[in-house]
Amino acid sequence: MCHLFAHQPxxxxxxxxxxxxxDGHCTSIRLEIAFWDTLEEIAARESMSLGKFLTTLYNEVLDHHGEVNNFASLLRCSCLIYRSRNMAPVQEFKSAVTAILDAAE
Known part of the structure; x- marks a missing residue:
């Protein structure tokens, strides 16, 4: 299993x-490049620029929670949610997932 993680680029x-x-305010955000790539992919799927997508997300969180705490962490978690819903399981884990689902029945 570590091979899968250790050999990533x-x-x-x-x-x-x-x-x-x-939303008109200058800011800096530091993320790993894989997260930037995912955010750009999400924005493209939504037919938005990255800046427009981030502004939209920021405003939706602000409307829902009244404040935005740790926006960089929110972005990372958003990428994980997006990837988990849009990627097929890695082949090595497919049999384990199948076994777990079979055991649950």
Whole structure:
């Protein structure tokens, strides 16, 4: 199992700081490149620029919770949710998932 994680491209977990405008305010966000790639993919699927997508998400969180705590962590978790719903399980884990589901029946 560690082979799967240890052999991922180093580029994916290098961090990158980007300066952006969210709802007209300048800010910087530091995330791993894999998360930036995923956010760009999500924005494209929504037919938005990355800045527009982040502004929309920020405003929706603000409307729902009244404040936005740790936006970078929110973005990482959003990417994980997106990936978990849009990616097929890795082949090595398919049999384990099947076994768990069979045992639950």
């Amino acid at each position: 180093q580029r994916d977990y290098e961090s990158q700081t980007r300066s952006l405008r969210i």
